[in-house]
Amino acid sequence: MKKNNINHLRELESESIFILREVASQFENPVMLFSGGKDSIIMFHLARKAFYPAKVPFALMHIDTGHNFEETIKFRDDLAKKYGVEMIVKYVQDSIDEGKAVEESGVGASRNSIQTITLLDGLEELKVDCAMGGGRRDEEKARAKERFFSHRDEFGQWDPKNQRPELWNLFNGKKKPGEHFRVFPISNWTEMDVWQYILMENIDIPSLYFTHKRKVFKRDGSWLAHAPYMQLKDSEELVEMDVRCRTIGDITCTGVTLSKADKLEDIVEEIATTRVTERGGRADDKRSEAAMEDRKKEGYF
Amino acid sequence: MTDTNTTGGYLDMQLMRFTTAGSVDDGKSTLIGRLLYDSKSIFEDQMEAIELTSKRKGEKHVNLALLTDGLRAEREQGITIDVAYRYFATPKRKFIIADTPGHIQYTRNMVTGASTANLAIILIDARNGVIEQTLRHAYIASLLQIPHIVVCINKMDLVDYDEDTYNKIKNQFMEFAPKLDVKDIRFVPISALKGDNVVDRSTVMDWFKGSTLMHILENIYISGDQNYIDPRFPVQYVVRPQSDEYHDYRGYAGRIDGGIFNVGDPVKIFPSGFESKIKSIDTLNESLKSAFAPQSVTMTLEDDIDISRGDMIVKTNNLPESSQDITAMISWFHEKPLRLNGKYFLKHTTSDLRCMVKEISFKMDINTLERNFDDKEVKMNDIARIKIRTTKPIFYDSYRRNRYTGSFILIEEGTNETVGAGMIV
Ligand SMILES: Nc1nc2c(ncn2[C@@H]2O[C@H](COP(=O)(O)OP(=O)(O)O)[C@@H](O)[C@H]2O)c(=O)[nH]1
Numbered sequence: 214m215k216k217n218n219i220n221h222l223r224e225l226e227s228e229s230i231f232i233l234r235e236v237a238s239q240f241e242n243p244v245m246l247f248s249g250g251k252d253s254i255i256m257f258h259l260a261r262k263a264f265y266p267a268k269v270p271f272a273l274m275h276i277d278t279g280h281n282f283e284e285t286i287k288f289r290d291d292l293a294k295k296y297g298v299e300m301i302v303k304y305v306q307d308s309i310d311e312g313k314a315v316e317e318s319g320v321g322a323s324r325n326s327i328q329t330i331t332l333l334d335g336l337e338e339l340k341v342d343c344a345m346g347g348g349r350r351d352e353e354k355a356r357a358k359e360r361f362f363s364h365r366d367e368f369g370q371w372d373p374k375n376q377r378p379e380l381w382n383l384f385n386g387k388k389k390p391g392e393h394f395r396v397f398p399i400s401n402w403t404e405m406d407v408w409q410y411i412l413m414e415n416i417d418i419p420s421l422y423f424t425h426k427r428k429v430f431k432r433d434g435s436w437l438a439h440a441p442y443m444q445l446k447d448s449e450e451l452v453e454m455d456v457r458c459r460t461i462g463d464i465t466c467t468g469v470t471l472s473k474a475d476k477l478e479d480i481v482e483e484i485a486t487t488r489v490t491e492r493g494g495r496a497d498d499k500r501s502e503a504a505m506e507d508r509k510k511e512g513y514f
Numbered sequence: 515m516t517d518t519n520t521t522g523g524y525l526d527m528q529l530m531r532f533t534t535a536g537s538v539d540d541g542k543s544t545l546i547g548r549l550l551y552d553s554k555s556i557f558e559d560q561m562e563a564i565e566l567t568s569k570r571k572g573e574k575h576v577n578l579a580l581l582t583d584g585l586r587a588e589r590e591q592g593i594t595i596d597v598a599y600r601y602f603a604t605p606k607r608k609f610i611i612a613d614t615p616g617h618i619q620y621t622r623n624m625v626t627g628a629s630t631a632n633l634a635i636i637l638i639d640a641r642n643g644v645i646e647q648t649l650r651h652a653y654i655a656s657l658l659q660i661p662h663i664v665v666c667i668n669k670m671d672l673v674d675y676d677e678d679t680y681n682k683i684k685n686q687f688m689e690f691a692p693k694l695d696v697k698d699i700r701f702v703p704i705s706a707l708k709g710d711n712v713v714d715r716s717t718v719m720d721w722f723k724g725s726t727l728m729h730i731l732e733n734i735y736i737s738g739d740q741n742y743i744d745p746r747f748p749v750q751y752v753v754r755p756q757s758d759e760y761h762d763y764r765g766y767a768g769r770i771d772g773g774i775f776n777v778g779d780p781v782k783i784f785p786s787g788f789e790s791k792i793k794s795i796d797t798l799n800e801s802l803k804s805a806f807a808p809q810s811v812t813m814t815l816e817d818d819i820d821i822s823r824g825d826m827i828v829k830t831n832n833l834p835e836s837s838q839d840i841t842a843m844i845s846w847f848h849e850k851p852l853r854l855n856g857k858y859f860l861k862h863t864t865s866d867l868r869c870m871v872k873e874i875s876f877k878m879d880i881n882t883l884e885r886n887f888d889d890k891e892v893k894m895n896d897i898a899r900i901k902i903r904t905t906k907p908i909f910y911d912s913y914r915r916n917r918y919t920g921s922f923i924l925i926e927e928g929t930n931e932t933v934g935a936g937m938i939v
Contacts, residue, residue, distance in 0.1 A: 218737050227810040234810075263810070266765070267754060268757075350599045350601070358597065383922070385932045401599070401601075403603070
């Protein structure tokens with residue numbers, strides 16, 4: 214690079230750090246939603262940079278569906294301990310037990326959509342006025358128009374028609390009592406940027422992202438990891454394969470990719486040549502073309 | 515692809531932001547679809563989805579325009595009504611497209627998309643030539659100081675790839691170019707549908723010797739788009755670790771809005787007027803000797819001075835303007851018109867204050883570029899020149915000199931909505 218030039222990753226980094234500092238300045242009680250996936254991991258990494266040498270000035274919050282990959286939970290707890298941040302965990306199981314959420318049943322049942330209930334209750338209980346998420350605009354069509362600062366009404370809902378224009382680096386986080394914001398510091402990153410950044414900065418990620426042997430089965434054209442609470446159809450068969458996760462979410466709806474990539478370089482290489490989107494493997498998005506948009510309106514991440 | 519991604523080539527990629535503007539049906543969505551498709555940024559499942567939709571709609575060809583189709587309300591109405599962001603990369607650059615609708619009703623969206631762009635693509639339908647809308651799109655690009663404009667004369671396949679048609683349109687555009695404030699204007703004859711001169715050079719239009727659109731996007735010099743002359747550092751956040759290790763640490767965090775700062779540089783702080791020297795420039799990875807726009811850093815100073823968010827650190831030998839009376843061009847965003855003598859919240863760099871609108875000087879007729887001194891009602895999508903008075907002095911540069919220290923937004927006090935965007939004259 215020539216003098217006074219920064220590469221695309223450093224420029225994205227700088228933009229995200231700016232957003233994170235705006236959040237710390239404009240809100241009273243922000244939290245960072247942490248799923249244990251790569252996007253929330255780099256978001257947290259950026260937060261460490263934004264406030265260095267001070268500690269990250271807000272808590273992390275995980276909405277636990279109970280249907281996790283075990284490694285994710287261990288990774289989450291290790292990270293909180295290592296960096297001395299508070300990790301708030303809210304359980305979807307609690308919402309179900311309290312009768313606030315009704316569990317889906319049958320084949321393909323998932324707790325993915327009822328997470329929203331646990332999330333909104335958690336935000337309200339803790340009087341959170343800004344929840345940061347690792348959503349990226351390249352993930353899905355409905356996210357392409359999402360703002361960095363996304364305004365939510367007092368029901369936590371998103372009205373795509375009523376979002377504030379964002380110009381230059383002026384972000385308007387003013388709100389009335391009861392309203393809150395969702396802020397997406399890594400809006401402008403693509404999946405490739407995320408991986409290149411993880412490689413460049415050598416960021417620790419869960420081993421699930423690297424190749425490992427796992428019992429999987431095929432459904433609607435994607436490979437799904439098996440867990441005891443998942444029902445198989447008669448036509449579905451468990452096989453052991455070399456796989457890795459491309460996203461880490463609720464195990465019941467996160468597809469895995471057949472892969473032998475065991476280093477970050479291999480993953481970057483693999484992403485460069487894959488021909489399927491990252492969310493292509495996510496059963497929750499396949500339900501309908503407008504699935505994400507509908508979930509977002511209700512208050513999803 | 516391989517080299518770039520794994521042997522560190524990706525570390526030399528630059529980020530470039532551009533907007534696309536055109537009237538309905540000029541081929542904007544097709545062009546974006548073409549750029550994404552020919553740069554291999556489209557995935558199989560996305561392709562399958564649009565193939566399916568194209569078939570369902572009874573279209574003969576796969577409609578690349580569907581790739582950039584956004585929210586459901588818009589899909590139903592069949593129009594684009596907001597700014598959507600698209601991404602693609604080549605081994606040289608990562609691109610962010612602010613995809614904005616071109617209709618006059620959506621001027622505010624175009625302004626939003628243009629505010630951070632390095633380059634604007636303006637589409638013209640070769641059959642229609644320069645029309646009123648073209649003028650408006652070019653004016654907005656110029657008002658928002660987008661450094662580079664590429665005029666794409668599209669649908670050349672429908673005019674037999676005729677060189678004279680291309681030249682005629684180019685001349686039409688150049689006739690009003692003197693009214694614009696843009697340094698770099700280029701022209702490319704293309705067919706977004708067939709792909710000519712978008713990514714691949716046209717084999718039919720061998721008379722055209724200029725660069726293809728993609729070649730321009732990948733190679734145009736954008737490093738000079740930043741202001742490296744006037745050092746400006748609006749303080750965004752004060753870092754105070756209050757830990758044993760960093761007991762007395764007081765760092766000023768922010769994003770550099772202009773110029774270059776070096777350790778040891780004498781600096782002045784606004785509004786207090788105190789002077790000091792830069793002691794260190796810190797980041798988690800390393801301490802830097804110097805930093806420049808648009809880096810986000812944390813600075814410490816030699817002296818213990820009371821500095822908070824909204825203050826601005828500058829070099830003593832290059833000071834910003836400072837005033838409470840500001841003249842600006844404003845782009846109005848809200849259904850409720852701008853109120854003369856009305857009070858608004860104002861956001862400028864990292865400072866929050868209030869202001870009163872003292873004068874509406876004139877309105878711009880953005881179709882003819884004439885100034886209108888008679889009709890002074892500033893409605894949604896209008897652009898006007900106004901004078902405001904702020905509650906405290908602000909520290910700024912003219913927008914032409916610096917897009918970040920020269921811009922502000924107005925916020926309605928009751929609703930908290932962003933109602934206008936200002937560019938300081
Ligand atoms: N013949 C021809 N048709 C084009 C070209 N570009 C776009 N079109 C067609 O023009 C129509 C409008 O294009 P679209 O991309 O939807 O326009 P938008 O409204 O500007 O987004 C569609 O039917 C396209 O297929 C071109 O280069 N040549």
